[in-house]
Amino acid sequence: MRIGELAERTGTSRRLLRYYEEQRLITPGRSSNGYREYAEAHVDRVLQIKGLLDAGLPTRIIRQVLPCLEQPRSIYFDGLTPEMLTVLQREHDQLTQRIACLTRNRDAIADYLATVRGMRAAAGSGGRAA
Incomplete structure (x- = not known):
């Protein structure tokens, strides 16, 4: 999906999604024409990020915690x-x-x-x- 669809599905602005990318919180793929391409998993990831931000965590901590949300027992x-x-x-x-x-x-x-x-x-x- 493109950035606009991800923005709509998560209630997040395109600008904020690009910021998440700059902060290495999400990593979209790129299509042959250079457009960002997001997978279905990015919807959940963005919602997790928003929840953590709402809880007061800074992005530098979120970046380190995100891997734990996928497979907590395998993180070191x-x-x-x-x-x-x-x-x-x-x-x-x-x-x-x-x-x-x-x-x-x-x-x-x-x-x-x-x-x-x-x-x-x-x-x-x-x-x-x-």
Whole structure:
């Protein structure tokens, strides 16, 4: 598929897809006329990248983590430094905190919706118990 179709299917701008390529997060093939050609797997990859970016990870970390998303048990980082371990641990901890916060917010919204729906249902039945 061409860049326009990938952009449409992933909700990502063409400019951002080219940036992902510059950052070596995705690697499209090239057709005989030089156009970028993307495989079906690029759709999932771009969605993974977007999710990791939304979670707050910088592209330099995403580049190193992406291989783990395909085959986590076969990944070995030759040049893993203590600094990289520290960065990954910090990112892991921050993601854990964000997940906890998002979970609390989701649960609060769910409680609010249940309350509002219950009030509407009670009002719709003339205030009688349903």
